[in-house]
Amino acid sequence: VQLQASGGGLVQAGGSLRLSCLASGRTVSNYYVGWFRQAPGKEREFVGTISRISGNKCYTDSVKGRFTISRDDARNTVFLQMNSLKYDDTAVYYCAARDLYYSRACASNGDDFQYWGRGTLVTVSS
DSSP states (O other): OEEEEEOOEEEETTOOEEEEEEEESSOGGGSEEEEEEEOTTSOOEEEEEEOTTTOOEEEOGGGTTTEEEEEETTTTEEEEEEOSOOGGGOEEEEEEEEOSOOOSSOOOOGGGOOEEOBOEEEEEEO
16 A cells, blocks of 8 residues: 655644544555654654544543544545644654554554655644
């Protein structure tokens, strides 16, 4: 599968953005799709994941209640709706996919994802 993330941009603190991750090659519901981010000078960080088939979701604590992952099977796209954005949310955001069964409740380790798209930059101004 090939992944293409888009939707990044410049937004003021408190604003919203919706990122898209378009999957091509196979139906996106066959994959765990995770969102990760990397801020300048920092390590890559898990944001959230939507599980294959069931669509169960999990998030890192810092974005719970502000970010929401959804999936549109007809468009073969996974979205990351980001509300109440903070300066600390500034990062390059990546989507990644995994098709192998994952036994843990939340696929949050980037090393467990097989496919990665190019990132999209989100800049939150304070």
